[in-house]
Amino acid sequence: MTERTVWTILILAMIAMAFSRTMFDPSQSAGREYVKQVDGEWVKADLIDRNAGIAEVSYDRTAGLWIAAVFTLCIFSFMYRDNPFYKVAESTVVGVSAAYYMVVGFWSTLVPNLFAKLMPGVIQQWAMPGLSPEIEPTGIYYIVPLILGIMLLMRLVPSMSWISLWPLAFIIGTTAGLRMIAYLEADFLSQIENSFVPLIVFTETGIDYWQSFQNTFMIVSILSCLVYFFFSIEHKGAVAGVSKFGIWILMMTFGAMFGMTVMGRIALLAIRLEFLFREWMNIRPY
Amino acid sequence: MRRTVPLLIAAICGIVLIVTAFIPATVSWGETAAVWFDILAAIAFILGGGNLLKIHLRRVSDQSEGWAYSLITVVTFLLTLGVGLFKLGISPGSDQEFYGETFAHLTVEQMPEELTFDLPVSLAAELLDEEIPASVRQQFSVKIEDKTVTQLRFRGWMNGGQRQDLLNLHQKLDWQCAIEQLADLAAIPDQLAGEVRYLPDHRALSVSGSLNEEEETFLRNISDSQSWQRATDRLVERSRAVTSYPISTPPESFLVPQSYEDRIILTENNIDVIGPVGPEMKAALVDVFPRTRPFTEEQVQQYVDELAALPGGLTDVQKNTTAGLLKSDWTADQLIAALNDAGVRQERTKSACELLAEMQAGEKNLQLTVPPTEPDVTLNAAQEDYIQQTVSNSDSDLSAMVQTLSTLGDWLPAQEAALQSFLQKTPTIPMRNRLIASALITGGETLSEEQFEFLLAGYREQHNWQEQMYGLMVKSHQVKYPWSGEYIAVGSPFWWSYEYAFKPLTATMFSLLAFYVASAAFRAFRAKNFEALLLLGTAFIILLGRTFAGVMLTSGLPESLSAFRLENITMFIMSIINTAGNRAIMIGISLGIVSTSLKILLGVDRSYLGSGDE
Incomplete structure (x- = not known):
């Protein structure tokens, strides 16, 4: 069996699953967008509106929902390798976004x-x-x-x-x-201004050792990083030591940035999966 | 020349902006330059679109490899651009359409002489050194003789906003008093007040609702000028046009509001209305559904029992939810508090002319307000008891409480207004029932068809009636500004392309990076040395610390070691180490920007001019 045949079967199976889910969803929510009219404008309707009998299926938004879902899958298909589906989605995003910003x-x-x-x-x-x-x-x-x-x-x-x-x-x-x-x-200026914090923090009950440590540590860290960025003198002796500590702080900063970036991207991914499972196919935990 | 002029432009613009930032009088130049920058950025998008079209059309015409994808780009680009630029499928902006008003074209120059109001004054000419507010610039003028303003002139009627704009021009009492006198002189006659107005910005004489015969006669008698009579003719004709709108059976409690009886004819399946329907009239027409009132314990129980008795029943959680929502309605005590607040008498603000007279009489310590002479009105025990008893009695008419309340004790018109306003803000019973239905199906619970019908029948009726009345309002309206709608209005084709193409595509593109970042990290981040270990370790802690499982891992640590709990380590890294590192980087970046900017402005860095080979 060729690779093309396998993919064709897989895609057909996916299409069949999506259609069967749409046809046989007990709540009739999968693959459909319901709207209601509010002050003349068509807005998204919820389950209550449907039970009240004031919502109706919007054909243009339902088509949009399917197009959005198909585009999402097309982009995901790039994880396997470059393919015509991805290229269609890519060409669309270029055209739509250029016009959108214009x-x-x-x-x-x-x-x-x-x-x-x-x-x-x-x-x-x-x-x-x-x-x-x-x-x-x-x-x-x-x-x-x-x-x-x-x-x-x-x-x-x-x-x-x-x-x-x-x-x-x-x-x-x-x-x-x-x-x-x-x-x-x-x-x-504002970064320098914000770095002027007391090295020893006094409170009504005496010295706040933890806060004092945090402030001192932060100022030492900032100065060490700045020493590392200072390339006009050779980094050797005491300067090399301070600069080394600066590198460690910078590495930890990059690590934190990396962690936050990954979390951000994963959140975006979760939103896309949520769109596919909940909004498109109405697959929910309850 | 081709390279020198751009260098000079960049240097002059940049250096001028830097210098102006240090001179208070020219600080706004920077803001203007930022706006110009935005304009050029927007034009750069047009340039980008043009380039995109040029490149892809060439690929299509040459049928080079992948030309079909270029065709998709061109088609999607042109479609999105077309529907966006031409605002296809977008209704006029409802907040800019003046629903309920009829316009007749009349410029300020066409205003009749009879509506030109002159006030002789004697004011210092320097008072007019300030720029005249845009709202009155067309209508307001002055006569100046020997550095003294001797006359103020206003063409047409002055509205409250214009009066305030002119008062705000100067705080001097003689100016403000003159404006007050001019505003009184140019005030719209009582016979037309609230119905007719002049809108200089729209070059229109406007009438709200339908112009009756008395108003028409009054309006016509103002002037014999041709343009005025023509405008009046147009107002009469348009404001008396009859709109016929098909409707389903009106709600049982619907009665044509008294104030609109002369404009509405209701037949079995039709409603005929004279003149345009405005938002107030629409609100009066749809305000026919009963509003909620506080429930007694028995009434709450009765409601819950009734709902539970229907097929499907209710779980204990649903019963508690229903009872809780019914009890959370407004209370009699809230109404009493609102009425007592309205009973507090207000201080009267003195007019500028009063203050000027006091000042001219020699008063040095001017008081801006006059304290109330009569005591505040607080509801007495009898009035409070009456309210307590009436609000829960479903047979009573709450808005009719006014008559009894005024006989039981002191009562002010402000309290009557407060009572009506309070009742207007309470939800209707259909909306309350909708809220209950919504709360009862959260968390996977469900309701039977009969229960939905019990809860939502009224909501359906209210919604349908509201939409019909909205339809009536739109049908009776003559569109004034067809292009005033928001370019990305919900439901429009441009919104559709944003919602179903642009948004999912760009979001998925970015989400895909999660895999590539993870894969790149797996390949590149090897803990080969101590620095790499620090980077990896920090990233691991941050990632783990932001998840539920990560927090769980160290939750068993005793209080004395709480600093080592993952969430606390994460917080320390983010607030101390990350802040320190970022601060150093930002200081470095800002110094880098300064040096790069100087290099560009001084012509050392000319890379933006390109190679000159083009």
Whole structure:
């Protein structure tokens, strides 16, 4: 039996199981999305709404549920190896996400922050009734980002692509200027400020030894790590020892970061499995 | 030139922003630059989309390897983009549609002279150095002579928000008094108040509900100007349009509300309404279902017995849950407390003109409020007893308690309003029963069909009636801003592509990393030396400490050794070691950012300009 045959049988078996579960689920919940109308909008209905007789199966959302489940399985199929199912899902995610971010950028940034500043009257009549139609005194300045934006789009025209360097330079320059101040304030200064903690902590009953140890340990650890990052002097003698301790702290930090990252990914995985088992196939512990 | 200009742009923009951050008057430049940055980032997404389309269309047209996948990318991209940009299937924003109101186009310039209100004043001209609020900019103007404001002018009626905006412009009493006088002058006449208003931002004269003949005559008599008469004609025509809407049998207790009797005709399967239905009218039409009231012990027991007697019965847990929920309804004591709160007399805030008069009379210690002259009204024993007895009596009409309460003791209009407001906030019996049904099926318990019917029949009726009345409201409404809906409104095609394609695909992609991180860790993390051991050990403790089993493992340790319990070790690692390491890394990163930024701004690092070979 060839590999292809085995996979075909497995996939057909999965499809058959999914359909049989959908057909014979006692609560008629598997593979279906129920909706009810609330103030004219169709929202997800729960079991109570179904028992009350006000919910109905939504065909477009049911189709969506199946598509989401199939896409999820397609992505998981990459764990075996690259395959056409994965590639279809991958191509879809590229197309949908590019368009999604374009639409979000258009409606949440360009319309309210650019067009509404330049032509408030038109935008108010068209898409933002709550906007004042009066142009702000500073509104005319927004012609600058509009021109820079058009210059940026020149990148699509090969002979004119050099023009896009100007807005790019604006982006780079403003990012450098804004980030420099922001990082100095938020990271550099505030991190140093927060590290000024008492090495010996006094309480009403005397010295809090545990808190004092924690504070001292933390400050020694920070300084040791900084010594390790200080490459202007050679790490030997006492400096090498301190730097070694700094490496140990950094290793433990990386270990903690790694642990948290793995936990985060596993949580995401659990959510996807929950989607497949509970939302799609309605398989629950009770 | 091609490379020098970008270098100069980057350097000037960056250095100017750094300098402005240290000058208080120019700090906002940074915020403006951040907005411009966002705009360019949004345009960069368009650029990204354009590039994507260009590359994949070329692959499709060349039929190069994998062109079918490129076709999928192009199709999904164009579909999502189309439905998102054109807001397909999205209803107008319900909060921006002015349901229940009819608009007639009328610009501020078309406002009749009769509605131009002038107030002679004598105010310092520098008061108007401040920017006039956007809400009144079209209607408000001043006349200035010799650095003195000699006249304030307002075109059209002034609403409460506009009055407040103008008052907020300055705290000086002479200004505020002038605005109060102007607001009184430009106030909408009593005959039209609450019905007609002018919305300058929408360039519209608006009427709520239906314009009656008296209001029409009054409106017409304001001015003979052509534009005003035309606007009035339009309001009359549109606000008296009849909407016919098919309905099922109304709820048993439904009666057309008295205040809308002249606008509604109810037939067997139809409801005809004159003019547009607004949210208040809809609320009055759907407010026909009985509301909950406190249950006595016997009533609770009777309810539980009745439900338990139906096929399927109830478990002890379900009985307790039902009784608990019935007892957690509102109580008579809560109502009494609300009425006593409403009986506290409020201080009256003095107007700016009163304060100005006091100041001009020589008063130096100005009091902003006038204390109440009469004592507070607290419910007496007879009134409290009456409330206690009435609320649990299912035959009594709670909203009619007002008449008896006012005869039993002191009673204020504010308390009457508080009573109605309190009763309005109590849930309806169908909604209470829905809550009970929902609570009874949690934890794997179930109910029989008869029990569901007992609990949910009223909910079904209430829901269906509410939706019919909503349908009536929408049908009687003329859409004013069809593009005002949220671009990602639930149920729209764009929402669909986000919910069923974008979200599951991206989440699954990231979740897949769990396997790869684990597999990479297995291959790469060998405890070859002490540092690697520390990394592995810490990761192991963190992973284990975040699981139920990990905590269980060390839960047997005695109190004296509690510091070695896994959750405490995890906490120590996260709060001390991880904080210390991260702090050092962040300090390093910030120094790195500063040096990189300086290199870019000074033109040392020019990598962003590319190789120049393009």
